[in-house]
Amino acid sequence: MNRNDLCWCGSGLKYKKCHLDFDDRIDSYKYDVFKSQCKPPHNIILTPADIEGIRKSGVVNDAALDLAGTMVEPGQNTEAIDTAVKEFIEKNGGIPACLNYEGFPKSICISINEVVCHGIPSKKTILKEGDIVNIDITTILDGYYADASRMFIVGGKTSPEAEKLVRVAKECMELGIEAVKPWGWLGDVGAAVNAHAKANGYSVVTELGGHGVGKDFHVEPFVPHVGQPGTGMLLVPGMVFTVEPMINAGKYKVTVDKKDGWTVRTKDGSLSAQWEKTILVTETGTEVLSS
Numbered sequence: 001m002n003r004n005d006l007c008w009c010g011s012g013l014k015y016k017k018c019h020l021d022f023d024d025r026i027d028s029y030k031y032d033v034f035k036s037q038c039k040p041p042h043n044i045i046l047t048p049a050d051i052e053g054i055r056k057s058g059v060v061n062d063a064a065l066d067l068a069g070t071m072v073e074p075g076q077n078t079e080a081i082d083t084a085v086k087e088f089i090e091k092n093g094g095i096p097a098c099l100n101y102e103g104f105p106k107s108i109c110i111s112i113n114e115v116v117c118h119g120i121p122s123k124k125t126i127l128k129e130g131d132i133v134n135i136d137i138t139t140i141l142d143g144y145y146a147d148a149s150r151m152f153i154v155g156g157k158t159s160p161e162a163e164k165l166v167r168v169a170k171e172c173m174e175l176g177i178e179a180v181k182p183w184g185w186l187g188d189v190g191a192a193v194n195a196h197a198k199a200n201g202y203s204v205v206t207e208l209g210g211h212g213v214g215k216d217f218h219v220e221p222f223v224p225h226v227g228q229p230g231t232g233m234l235l236v237p238g239m240v241f242t243v244e245p246m247i248n249a250g251k252y253k254v255t256v257d258k259k260d261g262w263t264v265r266t267k268d269g270s271l272s273a274q275w276e277k278t279i280l281v282t283e284t285g286t287e288v289l290s291s
Contacts, residue, residue, distance in 0.1 A: 008042050035231040044212050044220050045238040053144035058290030060092045061139040061146040072152040074129045078110045082121035097138035109136040116246050116254050116264040116272040129155035132162050134274050145213050146290035149276040168200045169247040169273035176243040180286050184235050190227025193245045203252035210242040237283050244276030
């Protein structure tokens with residue numbers, strides 16, 4: 001762009017007064033193709049107005065997760081949780097993003113025990129004491145998406161092995177977020193996650209990962225939870241994406257249910273746990289926009 005052109009970000013300011021220095025810093029890096037290092041495209045660097053929109057959507061999304069958590073108890077069917085969350089999001093001016101997304105039939109995902117993700121709520125699926133449950137909710141509010149998931153232990157007690165998996169999975173997410181640094185590299189996230197999972201005897205699902213989020217459900221970058229430090233996309237302020245490692249007690253391989261086309265399970269039948277937050281890369285670190 002020419003210095004006196006209007007900036008690509010839509011601020012209305014001239015380029016030299018807005019993102020010129022920012023782009024110069026991005027261009028100052030020497031990108032190593034052997035490390036798959038690459039620049040972030042302009043369209044995933046969000047404006048303050050966009051970020052505020054995601055932040056407001058995150059408030060509704062977090063409250064929906066709070067509501068879902070109160071309903072996790074022995075004897076509860078998962079469709080009742082789905083219905084309550086849908087009504088709550090709509091009452092607060094939002095749209096449940098999962099409903100009819102590429103044919104998904106429900107408003108949220110509820111994944112139990114060996115189900116890794118994309119579990120479909122059903123009246124026939126009854127929560128039992130000791131189950132470990134992931135509830136994943138994405139809300140659209142005024143055109144902006146916020147995405148997060150949490151683990152719950154039905155009845156508050158489970159086996160020591162399951163309790164450890166839930167705890168370590170959360171630690172993996174937190175370490176992944178800690179690894180996000182402005183002007184750092186995306187591969188640092190996966191490296192931190194995988195190291196902690198392996199140190200505890202667990203594996204990390206590689207076929208699925210985090211993703212950019214904002215004005216759409218899934219945008220760049222894809223966020224792998226296995227990686228090498230110093231590789232991948234350059235992380236810069238204004239990027240928003242999810243960190244959501246799926247940690248298996250057994251091996252990392254998964255299968256997709258042939259009947260419903262959605263439910264992902266561990267191939268070896270082992271337990272799986274996942275936590276997810278939507279985060280913003282800031283000038284000094286990160287800000288959680290939905291958790």
